[in-house]
Structures are given as C-alpha cells and as structure tokens.
Amino acid sequence: MSQKNNTNKPSQPEPPRWAEWLLTQITAPHLRDEVLGDLYELFQKRVQRYGNTTAQLVYALEIVLLLHPRLWRKQTKSTHQYPKPTDYSQPNPMNMLSNYVKIGIRKLNRQKSYTLINVVSLSLGIACVILIFTLVRYHLSFDTFHANQNRIYRIYTEFHGEKLTYSTGVPNPMGDAFRNDYNVAQKIGRIAFLPKRVVTISPQKKFEEDIAFADADFMSIFNFPLIQGNSRSALRERNTALITERIAKKYFGEEDPIGRLLRIDDSLVVSIKGVLQNLPPNTDFRSEIYIPFGNLQNHSPWMVEKDWWFSVNKEMQCFIQLKPGVLAASVDANILPAISNKHYDKDMAKYFQFRLQPLADVHFNPKLRGYTEKKNLWTFVLIGFFLVVTACVNFINLATAQALGRSREIGVRKALGSERSALFWQFITETTLIAGLSLVIALGLAYLAIPFVNQWFDINLAINPFTDPYLLTFLLGLLVIVVFCSGAYPGLILARFQPVLALKGKLSQRSVGGFSLRRGLVVTQFAISQLLIIGTLIVTNQIRYSQQTDMGFRKDATVILPIPNNKKSTINTLAAQLSEMSGVENVTFFDTPPASEFLASTGIRFDSRPKKEDFSIGIKSADYQYVPTFKIPILAGRNLYPSDTVREYLVNEATVKALGLASLKAVIGKTATINGRPGTIVGVMKDFHFKSFRVAIEPLCLTTWGEVYNHCAVKVNMANLEPTLAGFEKAWTALYPSSIYTYRFLDEEIDRLYKLDSMLLRLIQAFAGIAIFVGCLGLYGLVSFMAAQKRKEIGVRKVLGASTSSILWLFGKEFSRLLLIAFVLAAPLAWWVMKEWLNNFVYRIELGAGIFVLAILVTFVVASLTVGFRSVKAALTNPVKTLRTE
Amino acid sequence: MKGTQLGEFEEIVLLTIARLYDDAYGVAVVEELSQRLERPISLGFVHRTMQRLEEKGLVHSRFSEPIAERGGRSKRLFTITMAGEQALREARRIRNELWEGIPKTAFDNLL
Numbered sequence: 001m002s003q004k005n006n007t008n009k010p011s012q013p014e015p016p017r018w019a020e021w022l023l024t025q026i027t028a029p030h031l032r033d034e035v036l037g038d039l040y041e042l043f044q045k046r047v048q049r050y051g052n053t054t055a056q057l058v059y060a061l062e063i064v065l066l067l068h069p070r071l072w073r074k075q076t077k078s079t080h081q082y083p084k085p086t087d088y089s090q091p092n093p094m095n096m097l098s099n100y101v102k103i104g105i106r107k108l109n110r111q112k113s114y115t116l117i118n119v120v121s122l123s124l125g126i127a128c129v130i131l132i133f134t135l136v137r138y139h140l141s142f143d144t145f146h147a148n149q150n151r152i153y154r155i156y157t158e159f160h161g162e163k164l165t166y167s168t169g170v171p172n173p174m175g176d177a178f179r180n181d182y183n184v185a186q187k188i189g190r191i192a193f194l195p196k197r198v199v200t201i202s203p204q205k206k207f208e209e210d211i212a213f214a215d216a217d218f219m220s221i222f223n224f225p226l227i228q229g230n231s232r233s234a235l236r237e238r239n240t241a242l243i244t245e246r247i248a249k250k251y252f253g254e255e256d257p258i259g260r261l262l263r264i265d266d267s268l269v270v271s272i273k274g275v276l277q278n279l280p281p282n283t284d285f286r287s288e289i290y291i292p293f294g295n296l297q298n299h300s301p302w303m304v305e306k307d308w309w310f311s312v313n314k315e316m317q318c319f320i321q322l323k324p325g326v327l328a329a330s331v332d333a334n335i336l337p338a339i340s341n342k343h344y345d346k347d348m349a350k351y352f353q354f355r356l357q358p359l360a361d362v363h364f365n366p367k368l369r370g371y372t373e374k375k376n377l378w379t380f381v382l383i384g385f386f387l388v389v390t391a392c393v394n395f396i397n398l399a400t401a402q403a404l405g406r407s408r409e410i411g412v413r414k415a416l417g418s419e420r421s422a423l424f425w426q427f428i429t430e431t432t433l434i435a436g437l438s439l440v441i442a443l444g445l446a447y448l449a450i451p452f453v454n455q456w457f458d459i460n461l462a463i464n465p466f467t468d469p470y471l472l473t474f475l476l477g478l479l480v481i482v483v484f485c486s487g488a489y490p491g492l493i494l495a496r497f498q499p500v501l502a503l504k505g506k507l508s509q510r511s512v513g514g515f516s517l518r519r520g521l522v523v524t525q526f527a528i529s530q531l532l533i534i535g536t537l538i539v540t541n542q543i544r545y546s547q548q549t550d551m552g553f554r555k556d557a558t559v560i561l562p563i564p565n566n567k568k569s570t571i572n573t574l575a576a577q578l579s580e581m582s583g584v585e586n587v588t589f590f591d592t593p594p595a596s597e598f599l600a601s602t603g604i605r606f607d608s609r610p611k612k613e614d615f616s617i618g619i620k621s622a623d624y625q626y627v628p629t630f631k632i633p634i635l636a637g638r639n640l641y642p643s644d645t646v647r648e649y650l651v652n653e654a655t656v657k658a659l660g661l662a663s664l665k666a667v668i669g670k671t672a673t674i675n676g677r678p679g680t681i682v683g684v685m686k687d688f689h690f691k692s693f694r695v696a697i698e699p700l701c702l703t704t705w706g707e708v709y710n711h712c713a714v715k716v717n718m719a720n721l722e723p724t725l726a727g728f729e730k731a732w733t734a735l736y737p738s739s740i741y742t743y744r745f746l747d748e749e750i751d752r753l754y755k756l757d758s759m760l761l762r763l764i765q766a767f768a769g770i771a772i773f774v775g776c777l778g779l780y781g782l783v784s785f786m787a788a789q790k791r792k793e794i795g796v797r798k799v800l801g802a803s804t805s806s807i808l809w810l811f812g813k814e815f816s817r818l819l820l821i822a823f824v825l826a827a828p829l830a831w832w833v834m835k836e837w838l839n840n841f842v843y844r845i846e847l848g849a850g851i852f853v854l855a856i857l858v859t860f861v862v863a864s865l866t867v868g869f870r871s872v873k874a875a876l877t878n879p880v881k882t883l884r885t886e
Numbered sequence: 887m888k889g890t891q892l893g894e895f896e897e898i899v900l901l902t903i904a905r906l907y908d909d910a911y912g913v914a915v916v917e918e919l920s921q922r923l924e925r926p927i928s929l930g931f932v933h934r935t936m937q938r939l940e941e942k943g944l945v946h947s948r949f950s951e952p953i954a955e956r957g958g959r960s961k962r963l964f965t966i967t968m969a970g971e972q973a974l975r976e977a978r979r980i981r982n983e984l985w986e987g988i989p990k991t992a993f994d995n996l997l
Contacts, residue, residue: 038961
C-alpha cells in the first residue's frame with residue numbers, strides 16, 4: 001500500500017529502494033507503516049540538511065541500528081489491537097530464521113555424536129587451513145612493503161662453466177660500472193653482508209651481530225624508515241652507522257644511542273648517526289647494523305680490491321631501482337652482456353654473465369639462496385584444501401545419511417506450506433551453525449598451535465582476526481565456502497522429499513540420493529589420506545637416508561670452533577693447548593668442514609695440458625690433520641705434508657674421472673694449477689659428500705693454505721664432554737679476548753643442510769595425521785549410521801544362521817572395496833608427485849613397492865579398526881532385541 | 887510487577903512525549919531529544935523505548951491519517967496515560983528527596 005503512493009512523486013529524492021524493501025521484509029506488520037514513515041520523514045529532512053548521499057548513508061545506518069528482535073516480534077497481547085491490518089500470511093524471514101536456529105540447536109543437541117563428529121572434523125580442518133593461510137601469506141608478503149618494489153632488482157651472476165651455477169653476488173666494481181656507463185637505474189645500492197661480526201661497546205660488552213656495508217642509496221631504495229637521525233645524510237659520512245631500535249635497546253637500554261661508538265671486530269670504530277625502525281619480520285634483510293659502503297675498505301679490504309672483476313662473493317650484492325618504463329628484459333639483453341664484454345676477455349665474458357632478479361623472486365629462488373620455493377607453499381595450500389575437502393565430505397556423508405531420519409519433520413513443514421527454497425535455507429542455517437561453531441573452535445586451536453609453528457619455523461606469527469582484516473575476510477569467505485560446499489547437496493536432497501511419502505515414512509535410502517555419491521566421497525577421503533601417508537613415508541625415508549647414510553667421512557663427536565684470527569703463532573698455541581687436554585683425539589684447522597652448503601670452486605690446469613680444464617673444482621683449505629680427523633680414506637698416494645702455503649694437493653676420485661684418467665695412480669706426482677697456484681698432487685681421496693645429498697659429488701681438492709683457515713675441528717671423546725668443552729672455552733677466550741666463544745657439533749651442522757626438509761616433514765606428518773583422523777571420524781559416523789539402518793537385516797540374518805564373521809564382512813567388503821579403489825587413484829598420483837620431489841636429490845632412496853604396500857596397510861588397519869569397532873557391536877547384538885518390535 | 891521500573895532513557899522519552907503533547911511520534915521525539923541531549927540519537931533506540939513504554943502501559947498510541955510527506959504512511963502518535971504521569975511524578979519525587987537529603991557541605995572541597 002505504501003509502496004504504491006511512493007511512485008507518484010518521482011521528483012523528490014527517495015530513500016534507497018533496497019533498504020525499504022529489506023525493512024518491509026523483516027519488520028513485523030503492525031510496525032511497518034510507522035517505521036518506514038518515520039524513516040522516510042527523517043530521510044527527507046536529512047536530504048535538505050546534508051544532501052542526498054549523506055542521507056542515503058544515514059538511512060542505511062539507521063536500519064542497522066533498528067535491528068532488534070522487537071522489530072520482527074509479533075504484536076504482544078498486552079498492547080491493544082490497532083485498526084491497521086496485521087497481515088501474517090507472508091512469514092517474516094527474521095522470524096523464520098530464529099525458528100530455524102532454534103530447531104537447528106535442538107537437533108544438534110539431540111544428536112550429540114553427529115554434532116561432535118562434524119564439529120571436530122571441521123574445526124581440525126579449518127584450524128589447519130588458518131595456519132596454512134597465515135604461513136603462506138607471511139611468505140608471500142616478503143619484501144612487498146617497499147615503495148616501487150616492482151622496479152627493484154638484484155643483479156646476480158651466472159657462471160657458464162660445464163654446468164651453470166649461480167651466485168647472489170657480483171664483482172665489486174659492478175655497481176660503479178652500472179652507474180657510470182648506463183642511465184637506466186634511478187638508484188643503485190651496493191651492499192656487503194658480513195655475518196657474525198663482533199661488535200664491542202666496552203671491554204665487558206661484546207655482541208655477535210650480522211652487519212652490512214651499504215651505499216646511501218640502499219636506504220632510499222628500500223623502505224626501512226629512520227626514527228632518529230637525518231635520512232638525507234644517513235650512510236653518506238664515513239665511520240658512521242645506523243642501527244635498529246632493537247639493537248639500540250639491547251646495547252644502551254634507555255640511553256640515547258646517537259653519537260655512541262661501536263667497534264666492529266678489531267678494524268673499525270663507527271659512531272651511531274641514526275636509529276632505524278625495527279625490521280619487519282617479513283624481510284630477508286636481517287642485518288641490523290648498517291655502515292657506509294666506503295668503510296668496507298677499512299674492514300675487509302680483500303672484498304673491494306679495485307677493479308677486480310674475477311671474484312664474486314655471494315655477500316657482495318648490488319640492488320638497483322630501474323627508472324619507470326625501463327624493462328628488466330632489455331637490461332638483461334643489452335646492458336648486462338655489454339658490461340661482461342667490456343670488462344672480460346672473450347672467453348671469460350662467456351663465463352661471467354649477469355642478470356636481474358626481481359625483488360619478488362628473492363625470497364623464493366633457491367638457486368639464489370632464497371628461503372623456499374613457491375612450490376612448497378602451493379603444496380601446503382593443496383594440503384589445506386584437501387583437509388577442508390575431507391571435513392566437508394564428512395559433513396555431506398553424515399548429513400545425507402541422517403536425512404532419512406528427519407523425513408517426518410520435512411513432511412510436516414511441506415504440508416504446512418514450506419517451499420523448497422525455505423527448506424533448503426533451513427538446512428543451510430543448520431550448516432552455518434555447525435560451521436560457525438567449528439570456525440570459532442578452529443580459531444582457538446590455531447591460536448594454541450601457532451607458538452609451535454613459530455618454533456618449528458623460527459618465525460614470529462600471530463593470529464588475531466580482530467586486528468587482521470585479511471584473516472577476517474579469509475575466514476568469512478572460508479565460512480561461506482564451507483557452508484555451501486557441505487550444506488548445499490544435503491539441503492537439496494531434503495528439499496526434494498515428497499511430502500506424502502515423507503509423512504508416511506515410506507522414504508527409502510534410495511530417495512536420499514545415490515549411495516554412489518557417498519561412496520565416491522569416501523573414496524576421495526581415502527585417496528587423500530593415502531596420498532598424504534605415502535608422501536610422509538617417502539619424505540621420512542629420504543631424510544633418514546640423508547642422516548644415516550655414510551657421507552664418506554666421520555662426523556660424530558666433532559666440535560667446531562671459529563678462529564677469528566688465523567695468525568700462525570696463535571693457531572699453533574691453540575692447537576698445542578687443545579691437543580694437551582684429555583679427551584681430545586685430533587685437532588685440525590680449515591676453512592670449510594667436510595660437508596657445507598657453499599664451497600668456493602675454481603678452475604684447474606692439469607699437468608702439461610695446454611688449456612684449462614672445462615670443469616670447475618671445489619677447493620677446501622685445511623692442514624694435514626684434516627684427513628685423519630675426519631677419517632677420509634686415501635685410495636692412492638699419501639696425505640698432505642704439514643705446510644702453510646699451497647704446495648701439495650689431494651684430489652677426490654671424481655676429479656680423476658673428470659680429468660679422463662683411467663687409474664688413480666696416474667695423477668700422483670703430477671702438477672696442477674688450481675686457483676692460479678701450482679702444486680703437486682700427492683694423493684687421491686675416496687669420494688665423500690661434501691655438499692648435501694641433493695647434488696652429485698663433484699671434483700674436489702684439498703690443500704694447505706694457512707691464510708684462509710677460519711675454523712678448527714676437535715675430535716673429542718664423548719664420554720667426558722663437559723670438562724673438555726669448558727677447557728676449550730678457557731683456552732680459546734684467553735687467545736681471543738675480543739671475540740665471543742661459540743661452538744657447534746659437526747653432525748648438527750650437517751643436519752642443518754636438511755633443515756627445511758625436516759620442517760616440511762614435520763608439517764606434512766601433522767597434516768597427514770589430522771587428515772587420517774578426520775577421515776576416520778567420518779567413516780565411524782557412516783558405519784554407525786549403516787549399522788543403525790541395517791539393524792533389522794542383521795537380526796534376520798542372525799536368526800537365519802549367519803555367523804558373526806559373515807556379518808562383519810557385510811560391512812568390511814564395502815569399505816575394503818572403496819579403499820582399494822582409492823588406492824588405485826592415489827598411488828600413481830603419489831608416485832608421480834614424490835618422484836618429482838626426490839628428483840631434487842642426486843642421492844636418494846628408491847621408490848619401491850614397499851612404501852605403497854605400507855601405505856595401504858596403514859590405511860587398511862586404521863579403517864578396519866574404525867569400521868570394526870562399530871560393526872562388531874552391531875554383529876554381536878542379540879537379534880531378539882532388534883526384531884522384537886516387529 | 888516486572889517492568890514498572892522506569893529506566894533513565896525511558897524517563898527522558900516519556901517526558902518528551904508528555905511535552906510534545908499531541909504531536910509525539912517517532913521523528914518528533916528523535917529531533918527533540920537530539921537537540922536537547924546534543925548528540926545524535928538513533929530512531930531504533932527511541933522506537934524500542936516507546937514500544938517498551940507502551941507495553942508497560944505508560945503511553946497510549948493511535949494512528950494518524952496517511953500523510954504525503956511520509957510517503958503516504960501514517961504516524962503513530964503517542965499520548966501519556968495516567969499510569970505514565972504517575973510514574974513520572976514518582977521518579978521526580980525520588981529525585982527530589984535524594985537532592986534534599988544531600989548535606990550542604992557535600993559539594994564543598996570537591997577535587
């Protein structure tokens with residue numbers, strides 16, 4: 001009635017149509033005129049006062065403020081009847097909603113096990129998804145907060161030798177060459193990262209810190225704001241430093257850090273000129289002390305030898321911000337090759353090539369020391385998806401199985417005029433109740449689990465949907481998806497019931513929708529569980545293989561100490577003191593332990609061959625004790641003689657093979673020029689894994705070269721470790737008073753090569769466990785339901801003489817068949833995926849049938865326990881009980 | 887009896903209804919109140935209060951003729967009942983008594 005009059009006056013501004021419609025829908029009939037009229041009048045007044053737009057907004061706001069049960073509650077008896085028509089023929093949706101919620105809560109309350117299974121499986125699934133979302137978003141957000149971040153690139157080096165290798169670093173003159181000769185970059189920031197330097201404030205206060213030497217431009221390329229100090233002069237003046245807030249607090253407490261002095265190692269004293277805001281957790285730049293690049297010459301002159309294009313240090317990096325409109329591809333194609341050609345001769349220009357790496361790639365490129373591959377993130381996203389699917393499948397299965405039980409309710413509702421859509425929405429409301437409850441529980445679970453995840457990954461994430469709009473949006477989206485994925489199908493089934501049949505109780509299992517669909521869903525669940533189980537088994541085996549397989553040298557009970565200063569006399573004193581201690585078996589000095597992630601490699605010229613060999617050879621410098629300490633077998637010739645300069649070389653078998661010689665003896669006594677230094681090859685070592693199992697054993701040589709020793713390994717007797725370690729500390733600190741004592745065990749160091757894999761494994765194990773558990777919950781629910789349905793059938797069978805085992809088989813055959821189908825689907829997929837993963841390792845386990853058999857056995861045992869428990873109960877029921885009622 | 891207690895906002899709305907006498911309906915009360923209290927008041931809040939007042943029998947309501955300015959809808963006009971007047975007087979009496987009971991020195995030496 002009111003609507004009709006509205007249309008008569010089109011000239012006047014009208015309140016938003018949708019809002020009026022909405023109000024008409026939800027307002028109780030006896031209040032409609034009043035509320036709409038009041039709002040209309042207010043609206044007209046506001047249009048005159050504040051204009052149309054504001055008035056529309058306020059109108060919407062008023063509606064939100066009107067929402068209250070009083071708005072849709074029926075007229076109370078205490079108030080008298082109005083002359084206005086009170087029309088209840090159209091059910092008020094808000095009233096229906098509260099009815100749905102009420103019925104829903106009663107239903108859930110009555111069927112506790114059904115509710116419990118659904119809530120537990122959904123909340124476990126959602127909790128995992130929340131964790132995965134947080135983790136993935138954290139990694140995707142790395143270094144995305146810099147202004148113009150899509151114009152920031154890092155120049156990296158490709159070595160086109162026999163095999164293509166990469167370095168994150170560039171030769172030190174690269175930055176200047178790029179700046180002086182070309183005009184494509186807005187800003188060029190060179191930076192040298194020097195990990196684990198000793199920073200001294202006073203003789204008593206020393207800290208080990210990662211520091212960086214950076215161009216002033218570096219700070220303007222990247223968004224690390226200063227909270228104290230002048231950003232324009234930052235890093236321009238020599239002998240100054242920027243430190244982060246955290247470091248300032250750690251060093252000086254509440255005192256003002258500006259102007260304070262820091263001594264870096266023993267070579268440099270800088271005064272603090274500025275304080276940077278604490279580094280956000282999502283950046284790969286972890287140095288917290290920045291010193292002008294010009295000062296690098298005072299600290300590590302060997303890193304900045306003038307115009308030295310032939311050495312590439314991975315920590316000497318160069319970041320550029322291109323001018324707008326300059327394409328990275330054209331820089332890659334034209335400018336960087338031109339730089340190579342200008343500064344190298346023809347052969348070397350082919351060997352040293354430079355490329356641009358977008359900032360967004362820095363975190364994700366494992367070839368260039370990125371933290372992880374995006375592939376791993378997508379694996380987690382997929383696992384999260386699987387978990388939600390498993391939980392939704394449970395819901396669909398249980399809900400359709402239960403549907404029959406509510407046929408009477410549906411029949412009554414339909415007879416009273418409920419439409420299909422109303423029934424559908426009723427079911428969706430119930431699903432929302434369960435899913436909403438699960439979401440809240442899941443948030444709680446995720447909140448409890450996040451400290452453990454943080455610990456595993458050594459990060460600091462938080463889950464708080466109230467302060468994190470992305471998480472909130474994600475959760476709401478997830479809720480909608482889960483509700484519709486799991487509620488839509490059972491809702492449709494329910495809404496389709498024929499009222500007459502439903503009321504008579506004549507609906508059969510067939511009318512609640514194909515059992516085949518439910519079978520299909522169970523197969524999906526089994527397949528997902530098996531996929532995860534196979535994955536877990538393979539990753540576990542490979543990691544165990546990496547940790548337990550003989551690497552070709554002895555790695556147990558070996559302590560590694562850093563050597564801050566390798567002056568010969570100091571080293572000798574240390575060696576003498578250490579070897580005198582009881583429990584010490586060997587002492588050796590070297591630059592890299594037998595297995596390490598990175599190793600310098602260089603060219604080799606053998607014997608009197610006219611040209612350089614076209615393979616590169618890894619080089620380790622160590623004294624003559626290295627071979628006996630690590631028990632590296634010598635296959636031919638002898639160990640090195642003691643020396644401090646490069647005189648003799650030990651090579652490994654791979655070198656002999658690469659040189660194309662038939663017998664190991666053939667190299668002995670020959671000269672080789674490696675890294676520009678000639679020496680005699682005196683022996684051949686047995687091949688050992690000097691990098692991780694991901695890469696093949698390549699040519700390697702060992703030589704004495706005292707200048708570069710920076711570590712010391714001590715083989716100790718584990719029986720009496722504590723006093724020995726205390727002795728080390730005492731001797732070491734006496735020799736290096738200005739440094740900080742640390743020690744590590746070699747085997748821990750080697751395990752760190754597989755750190756990411758171990759973390760991956762633990763997560764996959766956890767997720768696989770949850771997937772299996774959720775799947776079992778669903779299975780249990782389904783079997784319980786089947787048992788209830790088949791009560792009479794079982795009774796009749798038993799009366800007619802069926803044995804318990806044959807009744808068990810009634811359940812068993814169904815699930816065994818589904819399990820086998822699932823296996824047929826999962827096995828090839830798992831085989832393919834895991835083959836891809838194992839291809840990352842040169843030394844790997846074989847994908848044998850054993851793992852697959854084990855996987856199916858595990859699922860079979862778990863499934864039969866779940867099914868068995870419930871079906872034994874059904875099979876043992878006395879038939880008298882089940883049949884008596886007939 | 888449950889509900890005869892007069893809440894603070896209820897009291898203010900009831901007073902406004904009495905004051906507006908023959909023209910007390912939603913919008914008028916909202917405007918009067920926002921002006922006096924110097925803060926925006928939502929219609930929903932006033933509306934619910936008036937419903938409660940009616941349930942308590944403190945006001946009586948009737949519908950006006952449909953009005954064009956309201957999009958052809960009628961107003962619901964409220965008038966105060968005797969019970970309403972009594973409740974207001976009672977509230978006022980309690981307040982007066984409380985005021986009178988305050989010793990003169992109580993407001994001296996305040997922080």
